[in-house]
Amino acid sequence: MERTYLIRTFGCQMNEHDSERIAGQLDGDGMTAAASVEEAGVVVFNTCAIRENADNRLYGNLGHLKPLKDRNPDMRIVVAGCLAQKDQARIQARAPWVDVVVGTHALPRLLELLRAAEADGPQMDVREYTEVFPSAFPAVRRDDFRAWVSIAPGCDNACTFCIVPLVRGPQRSRAVGDILAEVQGLANRGVVEVTLLGQNVNTYGRDLTVPGSSPRPLFAELLRRVGAVEGIRRVRFTSPHPHDFTPDVIDAMAETPTVCEHIHFPLQSGSDRVLKAMQRSYRRDRYLGWLERIRTAIPGIAVSTDVIVGFPGETEADFADTLEVVERAGFDSAYMFQYSPRPGTRAAGFDEQVPKPVVQERFDRLMALQEAVSLRLAQVQLGRSVEVLVEGAGKRGVASQGRTRTNRIVHLGGQHDPGTFLEIRIIEATAHHLRGEVQAAVEAVGIRATV
Numbered sequence: 001m002e003r004t005y006l007i008r009t010f011g012c013q014m015n016e017h018d019s020e021r022i023a024g025q026l027d028g029d030g031m032t033a034a035a036s037v038e039e040a041g042v043v044v045f046n047t048c049a050i051r052e053n054a055d056n057r058l059y060g061n062l063g064h065l066k067p068l069k070d071r072n073p074d075m076r077i078v079v080a081g082c083l084a085q086k087d088q089a090r091i092q093a094r095a096p097w098v099d100v101v102v103g104t105h106a107l108p109r110l111l112e113l114l115r116a117a118e119a120d121g122p123q124m125d126v127r128e129y130t131e132v133f134p135s136a137f138p139a140v141r142r143d144d145f146r147a148w149v150s151i152a153p154g155c156d157n158a159c160t161f162c163i164v165p166l167v168r169g170p171q172r173s174r175a176v177g178d179i180l181a182e183v184q185g186l187a188n189r190g191v192v193e194v195t196l197l198g199q200n201v202n203t204y205g206r207d208l209t210v211p212g213s214s215p216r217p218l219f220a221e222l223l224r225r226v227g228a229v230e231g232i233r234r235v236r237f238t239s240p241h242p243h244d245f246t247p248d249v250i251d252a253m254a255e256t257p258t259v260c261e262h263i264h265f266p267l268q269s270g271s272d273r274v275l276k277a278m279q280r281s282y283r284r285d286r287y288l289g290w291l292e293r294i295r296t297a298i299p300g301i302a303v304s305t306d307v308i309v310g311f312p313g314e315t316e317a318d319f320a321d322t323l324e325v326v327e328r329a330g331f332d333s334a335y336m337f338q339y340s341p342r343p344g345t346r347a348a349g350f351d352e353q354v355p356k357p358v359v360q361e362r363f364d365r366l367m368a369l370q371e372a373v374s375l376r377l378a379q380v381q382l383g384r385s386v387e388v389l390v391e392g393a394g395k396r397g398v399a400s401q402g403r404t405r406t407n408r409i410v411h412l413g414g415q416h417d418p419g420t421f422l423e424i425r426i427i428e429a430t431a432h433h434l435r436g437e438v439q440a441a442v443e444a445v446g447i448r449a450t451v
């Protein structure tokens with residue numbers, strides 16, 4: 001009988017990439033992807049602990065599976081990822097029909113745990129330390145032409161709103177040679193764009209021992225070397241931390257033609273008082289100073305950010321500071337979040353939680369400001385010719401969609417093959433996407449965007 005699996009992924013790109021590794025292990029064991037939960041022999045929930053009500057959603061999903069599992073006791077249910085690492089034995093206490101709980105550091109043991117569950121009943125591995133990087137296993141990638149590459153899971157910071165250090169542990173950098181070999185392997189299989197993933201890419205390498213030199217951040221060097229891999233035409237990365245940012249990274253970005261003109265640079269708040277309470281060890285002037293240096297070195301670079309509204313103790317004056325910085329920074333796009341306490345974080349225990357209606361009202365104001373800024377900056381693109389990498393069909397009936405080097409989504413008429421590069425003239429601009437018409441195919445590597 002055919003053995004099948006289905007993976008449901010929640011949360012960030014790191015989780016999406018972990019799911020590709022989970023699929024790689026299951027495929028390698030002879031399983032195939034199922035179209036629905038009903039047809040799946042193994043169902044994996046790869047969970048996120050950051051989103052609000054993440055645990056309620058997980059238990060809701062597990063509750064829906066219970067009748068299926070009752071009818072089909074051979075079905076195996078796996079809870080993986082950050083919530084597995086955080087809630088550990090509580091998961092099987094609340095949902096005893098779960099067969100395997102596998103934390104963020106134990107993913108490479110998934111098949112072993114499934115076999116043990118077969119023989120001996122429910123299993124759990126939530127070890128605290130990564131011994132084998134999931135990258136050592138094959139991946140079933142979402143696309144043939146682009147790929148995520150994990151460079152340093154974990155984080156050594158302690159932002160008071162964030163659960164990541166608890167569930168992912170301290171930073172562990174992969175060896176440069178491993179990363180380059182993975183990128184070269186991807187390029188050999190036709191991948192043209194890679195996104196380097198780390199919680200704090202700037203400190204990549206700080207925990208590696210390099211013969212003949214003391215440990216130091218190696219991100220700039222890595223960027224140059226990944227950017228030079230033959231066949232790779234676009235390099236992206238996420239996320240840098242404004243505190244750990246260094247000038248050599250700007251130089252590497254500016255001098256490596258394949259590194260795209262986009263940076264995701266998390267602000268979180270424009271108030272120094274709130275940044276301090278968040279334990280984000282930079283201040284607004286330093287943040288804006290970095291932006292200026294980046295924009296001077298890489299003209300036309302697009303900048304996106306994250307902003308949290310309503311952090312405990314945020315006053316109207318603090319929020320006004322955020323509005324001011326958002327206006328001055330001129331972000332092309334922003335992920336805006338309404339603060340809500342996440343169990344396990346320090347900020348969840350802070351006094352002065354801001355009432356929900358106040359958070360909502362501030363959020364609406366910030367959103368309106370950012371929409372106006374995004375639209376203004378998008379309209380600057382009108383009439384320009386840019387290189388677009390086609391991603392496939394867009395949402396809501398859009399025939400094709402692609403992405404500029406500056407990470408702007410471009411809607412296109414007609415069908416175009418995913419993974420091809422086109423030169424596009426921008427004919428329409430909204431706050432969230434552009435529309436363009438095709439001018440020509442693009443063959444040359446590393447064409448700098450005109451924006």
Ligand code: SF4
Binds near residue numbers: 164165241
């Ligand atoms: S830098 Fe801060 S927000 Fe980012 S993962 Fe680390 S603790 Fe979380």
